[in-house]
Amino acid sequence: MAMRKICFLLILMIAGVVLVAGSLGGTQVNKFVYNAQDKDTLSDEPGDITGDVIPLKDTKLIIEHNAKDKDTGFQCFIDSEGWNEITVTGPGGKVLTFKGEGQLGELGLTELFFETVEPANADVPIPEVLKVLPEGNYTVMGSAIEVGERQGTTMGTAWLTHNIPKGPVLLLPEEGDSVPLDDLLVRWDPVTKTLDGSAVNIISYQLIIEKDETPHKHMIGKRGLSMYLPASVTQIRIPTEFFEPNTNYEWEVLAIEESGNQALTSSNFRTGDV
Known part of the structure; x- marks a missing residue:
């Protein structure tokens, strides 16, 4: 799992946000999580469109593979003007539903990012992971809301492939x-193949360098830098001013292919004296 992220493990229960799991599982956490196959828990069935249709601002569904740790999982990002219930449906049926309840649910939510657990490839081979979400278009649809007022239906699509680049x-x-x-100078080899040996179109590399530290309790992440680079760039110099002497750093590079799937490799180094 990449160093920069907090894995939600398919459990998101923050300030009244309820996750209703579908084909990815139905783990129950107190009374806030329900199996998506229980239709009584949902206000609208997937496919019901009420009122105006408001396009989602962004929808992404991708695969991330950690080449060093040898594990693989899914990630999803949704951005909208506001929602309080949203369902992801794909070629295999309902994936999951998120439902906002309580004060924030009444206010409305906008961005949503989650990632699944990333089982070790030795325990769950990649082909088995990929069976969970088939290739194809995924519909993301839900109830649009803004400051407590229903605005109709918000809707978008995400394209998922199984093209996973090598790390x-x-x-x-x-x-x-x-x-x-x-x-x-940080440098890496260009990525030209997928895990199965097919040609791959890399559209960007992401470079992350972070200080190896326990962040302040009120900070979400560690101190560091993150940059997206053109696919033609496989080396870059980081200025001296970024580093502290006698300090451990972690760094990773993600190769991102044209459908958004990404593979990462990580490493570490230590700076010397001034």
């Missing part, structure tokens, strides 16, 4: 290296 091979710095406190 980048990190070249510099090597794992565990002690590097001088100068402008640091």
Whole structure:
């Protein structure tokens, strides 16, 4: 799992947000989580369109593969003007439903990001993981709401493929290296193939460098940098001012292919004296 993220493990229960699991599972957490096959728990069946249709601002459904840890899972991102219930449906049927209840549900929610558990490939082979969500278009639809007022139906689609790129091979710095406190060159090999050996169209690399630390309790992430680079760029210099002396850093590179699926490789290094 990438260092920058908090894995929700398909359980999202923050300030009145209810996850209703579908084909990805129906784990019950107190009274807030219900199996999506129990139709009585949903206000509208998937496919019901009421009022105006408001397009979602963004919908993404992708696969992430960790080449170092050798695990694989799904991620989803949704952005809208406001919703309080939203359902993802695909070629295999209902995937899951999110439902907002309580004060924030009445206000309305906008962005939503979640990722599934990422089972080790040795325990659950990648082909078995991919059976959970078949390739194809996924419909994301729900109740639009803004400041407590129903606005109709919000709707969008996400395209999922099973094209998973190989993880980048990190070249510099090597794992565990002690590097001088100068402008640091980070470099990796370009990714040209998928895990099954097919040609792949990489559209971007994401570089992340973070200080190896326990973040402040009120910070979501660690101190560091994250940048998206063109697919033609496989090396870049990081200015000296970014680093602290005698400090451990973690870094990773994600290769992102044209449908959004991504594979990452991570490593670490330590800076020297001033």
